[in-house]
Amino acid sequence: MEALLKHLVDITCQRDHTLLDSSIVSALHELVGASRVFVHELFRFRDELYIRPRVGINNGKIVSMEEAPDNHGEPITRYPALVESIKQRKTCMEDVNAAGDRTLWLPVWLNDKVSTCLEVTNPTPYSSHTLHMMEGILSVYRNYQNILDYSERDSLTGLLNRKTFDEKFSRLLTSSSPESGLQERDERRHQPAPGIGQWLAVVDIDHFKRVNDQFGHLYGDEVLILVANLLRQSFRSQDRVFRFGGEEFVVLLRSTTLEDARKIFERFRTNVEQHEFPQVGKVTVSLGFASISNESPVVILGHADQALYYAKANGRNRVCYYDELVKSGELHSEVSNDTVEFF
Template identity: 60%
Template sequence: MDSLLKHMVDMTGHRDHTRLDLSVVAAVQELAQAVRTRVLTIATVRNQRFIRPRAFVDRDTPARIEENTDGLGEPLANYPALEACLASHGASAEQVNADGVLVLWLPIWIGDKADTCLEIVHGSPYGPDTTQLISGVVSVYRNFQNLLDYSERDSLTGLLNRKTFDDQLAKIMGESCRGLVPPGQEERRHECTEQKQWLAVVDVDHFKNVNDRFGHLYGDEVLILIANLLQSSFRSHDRVFRFGGEEFVVLLRSTTLENTRKIIERFRSNVAAHEFPQVGKVTVSVGFVALNAYEPPVVILGRADQALYYAKTHGRNQACHYDELVEQGRLKTVSSNATAEFF
């Protein structure tokens, strides 16, 4: 009982989805004596559903965020028991493998939608007492996740909202301080392979035309579908925000310039290839820049916004890197950007 109370206090003491995910997998792993516990994201892209791990723990490692997942993840069709459970709005699904190992899935239903699922692997089926204990932990997790979503999520797209951006940016900027050298002392030889934190600004091309031609209901559907493509194209530990209107911001954690470009290009091409109902083809423009803890957020946002503006005024449907544009003489370095749309 003491262990259960400790985990409940820990779960409800966070104001961050990442820490909440870590708390629930740690709680279930210990209380259910599981072999492995994972939090999975369930995403829909082009009418196909995928699952992607978000946080996990096993007997040999502490709870941690899954940082090695790129792309869409695995098709939900690879997990027929879970797929049937979601189709019927079921509370749980399980599968006993040939070696007797149990895999238990518990979708986290918020209303009629489940975009998160808890997966528990155990050496044998659970008894009723353990099942009831797990269900109680999952209920607390669902309720608290619902509270966080209400305060942190954009009501239309389900992405993180503008007011959560400052806290997340401060957190990721703190991470970028590790091993940082003062401006002017960087070794640019290894820029393409150096791990950095990144900020990307996304804008839907000609979105006003979509609203004017098809109406705001179809415009809202375009934004929802682009939000889905953002979540499925970027990595599970990146953070995606809706800033309002057709503007989105992404914080990419610890990756190289080459990989950042690849991830952003994957998103851009996914949007360009998508067939939007009634509207048809839609494209996006992106501006991105590396974070630097020596510079204020308004400057970093302004530079990403400059790169975005360049993309939109030079053909659209492309992603532009701020520093690359400066090096090529296409943009001039400024200490601030008074025309940035964010402030």
Template identity: 50%
Template sequence: MKPLLRNLAEMTAHRDHLRLEVSVLSTLLLQGRDTRVRALEMFTHDGETWLRPRSWSEGGSIVTSEYEALADPAAFALPELPELAKCIASGGKSVGRVEEHGHTLWMPVWLGERAHACLEITQPKAFTRHQRDVIAGVYLVYQNYQSLLDYSERDALTGLLNRKTFDEQFARQPGVESWDARQDPEVPGQWLAVVDIDHFKLVNDRFGHLYGDEVLILVANRLRSLFRSQDRIFRFGGEEFVVLLRSATLAQARMALERLRSTIEAHEFPQIGHITVSIGFAAAQGGAPVEVIGRADQALYFAKEHGRNQVRHYEDLVASASLGQKVAHDEVELF
């Protein structure tokens, strides 16, 4: 029991979702010498739910995937595990399968009404009553702690990631330091966009903050629906949102942001009518998070000052000298 308690203590010491996941798998791995464990990430692609192994046991240790969800060759559609699909559809907590080569137990990890991951445990023999009790206890601790972490990282109004989580998410972007958007615009890279609702103060002043909050919630919903599961969306406060687009070419990033702009413009908001957004974006490389945000902000301000309701790319504006004289001073760019 002591190793289990020690692992539980270590598990709840983490403030990072992936490290927490690795820790809980290590704890479950203690259940038997021949036990195998996996954490399956759930994501949506073309309207269908998919899973992919994000962390798993290998040689007595836990390893994690190097792939983004959509690019993972090990990903598979949820219907390939019909027992799990049925369990998730009914809001269940666990389901098992018995096969010749072993016994498997799946436990969906829920955040609110949505299952975002699943723990999988496989062993040659049937699970004993004691094993099931211990596994269920670890699972509940993990899910409750995941919920607490998620609550601390989310904006209370919109449910999007909040400002304090941005630096950590930015640092997780693969290849940010080595990738350069100027080398080849056709090479997928990382992009940061700042989205600002035009004339939002007038909405609050004319209709009240209750309708203003509803606009923010509906815009957040559009952001969630128009971007991929591998992208990250934040509310920075007020009417400003930030999007980290991962593994996209310049053309793909521009198309995704234009789609957002036109979708917001076409939507009729209750009582308010139509609103617009201005968007500035930049390559997410070549500096600290605050520097990259500063570049995207420059493009956003240009959009605001030149008619609003448009998408502007920082590197394009610099190349055309639209932002004025650029003066280099060590690693700081002044305008």
């Protein structure tokens, strides 16, 4: 009982999804003796449901894979027991492989949807008492995950909020995990292929004030919601999309080349341009992006912001890349005493 209470306290004191995931895998590993526990994320990509690991414990070692550049996920159809559990709306489904290892798939249901599931593997079957204890632990995890999710998301669009951006961007810039309680990650997972980079984009809805003034704030809110939906559809699950405030959004695009990044951003711009917004009609966006380098977060965000304002000052409804603007002489930067001034 003392060990159970300790883990429940650990789960409910977390203020971050990664640490919460670490707490639940540690609790299940210790309390039920599981040899392997993983928290997976479920997401849709091109109308197909995918699964990818976020945090896991294998052979006693906790690893976080959320920021790994090669963690793209795989189709959920490779795991029939999980597919069946979701189809039947069950909270638990057991699968036994050829070696006799037993895997429990535990979908985490929130508002009749599943975006998270747990995978618990053990060579021997669990007793009804152990299963009942696992169900209780998962109920606490589910409730607290819902609380964290609410605090991390913008209430209007459902996208991640500005506070969450600060945390996730800092984590992306850190080569090793900064969180206490996590083991060191496998550094080989973080070595990008040549030409592969990370990118930050700032998106702004063109003439948004005109929408509010002409049609009212209710239609303005609807435009924000629809643009947020187009952002979700245009980017992959391993990318991150945030509402920064007002009509401004930020995208962290990960593990892709400059050419592909430009195509992805242009595709999103085109998707917005071609979308028919009820009552309002046509809406466009401007986008500025920059590479995520070893500079400070403020400098990188400043680069993307400068590219955005250049786009808005030069026709709108366009995508601009900061380094190209500097190289062509359209923007100038001066480096002095380790600071950067923008003109």
